[in-house]
Amino acid sequence: MPESPEVQELASFLRAHTVGRVIRSADVLLPKALKTQRPAPADLIGRRVSDVTRLGKMIDIATADAAGGELHLVVHFGHDGWVPWHEVAPEGLKRAGDATLMARFRLDDGSGFDLTDAGQWKSLTLHIVPRAADVPAVAKLGIDPLSGSFDPAAFAAVLSGRRKQIKALLQDQTAFAGIGNAYSDEILHAAKISPLTHAATLSEDEVARLAAQTRSVLTGAVDARRGTPPSQLRAAKHAALQVHRKTGAICPVCGDRIREFAFSGAAAQYCPTCQTGGVVLS
DSSP: OOOHHHHHHHHHHHHHHHTTOBEEEEEESOGGGBOOOSSOGGGGTTOEEEEEEEETTEEEEEEEOTTOOEEEEEEEOTTTEEOOEESSOOSTTOOSSSSEEEEEEEETTSOEEEEEEOSSSOOOEEEEESSGGGSHHHHTOOBOTTSTTOOHHHHHHHHTTOOSBHHHHHHOTTTBTTOOHHHHHHHHHHHTOOTTSBGGGOOHHHHHHHHHHHHHHHHHHHHHHTTOOHHHHHHHHHHHOSSTTOTTSBOTTTSOBOEEEEETTEEEEEOHHHHSTTOOOO
16 A cells, blocks of 8 residues: 555655646546546646645645636545556556556646556545545544654644554554555554554653654655655565565564564564564464
């Protein structure tokens, strides 16, 4: 699943390549992906891209008409969605790779981008709205650890009294925007905290350490991805991970072996020595 560091770099790339360009065509091929009926994709045609920003794990492509009226194309990637970029947009509506083509947008300079989904369930969604906050998932976003206004005290307040396992809470977009399965594993490993610990039981020192490592892991990943083309972002992410999807590998901190356990229907990884006092999670 795309997470905030990679989506941040994708948004930066799209901002550099699309702002000022006019949308010449907007085709949605899988109707279920479009979660709004009005405005329609055709209403984007003739509009100029004014900005591209990240909202949690989503991107917001802002457009304006000649009078300055805004429409926003908000894309949630689901588990396997992405945005392939084309310096020269393909003719027609045939997919340009292995993933299912969900939508294609062409710009006035001949370039364009696709929305694709390589997963079985096709969970990528898009909304076309007057304001990004009109999208329910955007309106409910929690604090963003990558925000310049990130406050460790606000981070601690989200954890206070929560009888929820800390890995699940880190992935809850209404609590913390932008973190998924991979970076929650990385953050908890760096903070030396078991993924199954309930948030309410963390000590003050553990909460402070977790806040610091959440910020550090994510900002470090953003810095590492800077300048990486969209087509290479996923590979760059996986190559840099320390524990996620590294089952059986040697922990780079202590030399123990990384273990795996099932969490909310997905595989998660951790180091017993660093995080669980040597206990192997079932």
